[in-house]
Amino acid sequence: MRNLLVTGGAGFIGSNFVHYMLEKHPNYRIIVYDKLTYAGRLENLERVTAHPHYAFVQGDICDMAKVRETILAYDIDTIVNFAAETHVDRSILDPDAFVKTDVYGSYVLCEVAKELKLERLHHISTDEVYGPIPQGAFRETDPFRPTSPYASSKAGGELLVLSYFITYGLPITITRGVNTYGPYQYPEKAMPLFITNALDDAPLPLYGDGLQVRDRLYVTDHASAVDVVLHHGQLGEAYNIAADCEKTNSEVARMIVQALDKPESLIQPVKDRAAHDVRYALDITKLRSLGWAPQVSFEQGFAQTIQWYVEHQDWWRPIKSGEYLEYYRRQYVER
Numbered sequence: 404m405r406n407l408l409v410t411g412g413a414g415f416i417g418s419n420f421v422h423y424m425l426e427k428h429p430n431y432r433i434i435v436y437d438k439l440t441y442a443g444r445l446e447n448l449e450r451v452t453a454h455p456h457y458a459f460v461q462g463d464i465c466d467m468a469k470v471r472e473t474i475l476a477y478d479i480d481t482i483v484n485f486a487a488e489t490h491v492d493r494s495i496l497d498p499d500a501f502v503k504t505d506v507y508g509s510y511v512l513c514e515v516a517k518e519l520k521l522e523r524l525h526h527i528s529t530d531e532v533y534g535p536i537p538q539g540a541f542r543e544t545d546p547f548r549p550t551s552p553y554a555s556s557k558a559g560g561e562l563l564v565l566s567y568f569i570t571y572g573l574p575i576t577i578t579r580g581v582n583t584y585g586p587y588q589y590p591e592k593a594m595p596l597f598i599t600n601a602l603d604d605a606p607l608p609l610y611g612d613g614l615q616v617r618d619r620l621y622v623t624d625h626a627s628a629v630d631v632v633l634h635h636g637q638l639g640e641a642y643n644i645a646a647d648c649e650k651t652n653s654e655v656a657r658m659i660v661q662a663l664d665k666p667e668s669l670i671q672p673v674k675d676r677a678a679h680d681v682r683y684a685l686d687i688t689k690l691r692s693l694g695w696a697p698q699v700s701f702e703q704g705f706a707q708t709i710q711w712y713v714e715h716q717d718w719w720r721p722i723k724s725g726e727y728l729e730y731y732r733r734q735y736v737e738r
């Protein structure tokens with residue numbers, strides 16, 4: 404494993420993974436392949452642009468010819484697939500792109516990986532494929548019961564990846580991560596949306612009663628878990644990634660206004676998300692057996708995240724214009 408194609412590497416977790424890998428494995432070559440949708444940003448990779456072991460290719464994972472050409476041009480042996488449409492609310496408004504990228508795009512990567520006999524296809528999946536769990540935690544063998552078009556497309560893509568292992572012996576691994584937060588997260592997701600709105604004294608739109616529970620994983624812990632599975636995971640296996648750090652949305656919203664010294668009255672309950680999953684939780688016994696454990700506590704990760712958004716207004720302010728404002732109006736104004 405030396406030449407990695409990181410698809411979706413200009414997004415939130417993908418770019419953090421690229422930073423992490425170039426530091427941890429200085430002899431690896433990392434090629435980012437990204438369509439640069441509204442969520443993909445070259446600014447996220449500015450820190451590594453001049454790195455001798457890094458290159459960027461703009462392309463769609465649904466474009467089989469371009470994926471093949473890129474893999475051959477850079478002598479790629481491993482794909483790590485972060486590329487996806489990722490926002491649940493957008494999948495409820497417009498599922499089309501989710502089915503294309505998250506299902507068909509995953510198929511394209513499997514096909515090319517099979518044809519070119521790559522050493523590994525690692526696929527990034529999500530806890531949302533299992534659906535909600537009121538108590539306890541899902542293990543990797545539990546059935547999928549996704550509820551949103553996003554979660555269902557991710558489930559479809561992941562099942563295709565697994566089928567390529569079972570049917571053709573393609574060397575794959577899969578990780579299913581919980582709700583992840585940290586620097587470079589697009590401010591449509593709850594935590595960066597709440598932080599950036601609070602900084603502007605704008606309302607924090609809390610869906611429903613705000614009592615939905617999410618496990619909160621700091622992004623470098625997500626990256627290190629993928630690294631561990633890439634190197635020590637068993638082929639054909641899926642691994643849950645979690646932080647054991649459950650918080651309700653309401654608790655997080657309150658922590659944000661307190662940290663920024665803003666009034667609690669900024670938190671405004673709004674109409675709930677359709678089919679809003681009340682809680683996700685994953686058992687990580689299997690991943691712990693590979694020697695991985697989360698390193699960043701919520702207090703530490705939360706403080707670092709707040710500080711990053713305070714100090715990087717030049718990153719998020721330009722995003723909050725144009726297409727973003729159009730989406731924001733569609734999503735929130737009628738709420």
Ligand code: NAD
Nearest residue numbers: 411413414415416438439440442443463464486487580583
């Ligand atoms: P993101 O939306 O920030 O980034 C997605 C990236 O994929 C962007 O750079 C985008 O340009 C790129 N992309 C989208 N469609 C593409 C296509 N057709 N071809 C090539 N590139 C394309 O997402 P994220 O939050 O960083 O999530 C990354 C992965 O992790 C996704 O697969 C997501 O399902 C999964 N995941 C996310 C979380 C989370 O909490 N953010 C948790 C678990 C799993």
Ligand code: DAU
Nearest residue numbers: 489490491529530581582591592593594608609610615652
């Ligand atoms: O759990 C993993 C998933 O986490 C990933 O697979 C997804 O790609 C990622 O987007 C994230 O999904 P969520 O739906 O959990 O994230 P989001 O930030 O959209 O919402 C987190 C919680 O906050 C959720 O319960 C809905 C709520 N919420 C969200 C928004 C955008 C609000 O209350 N108000 C909001 O405005």
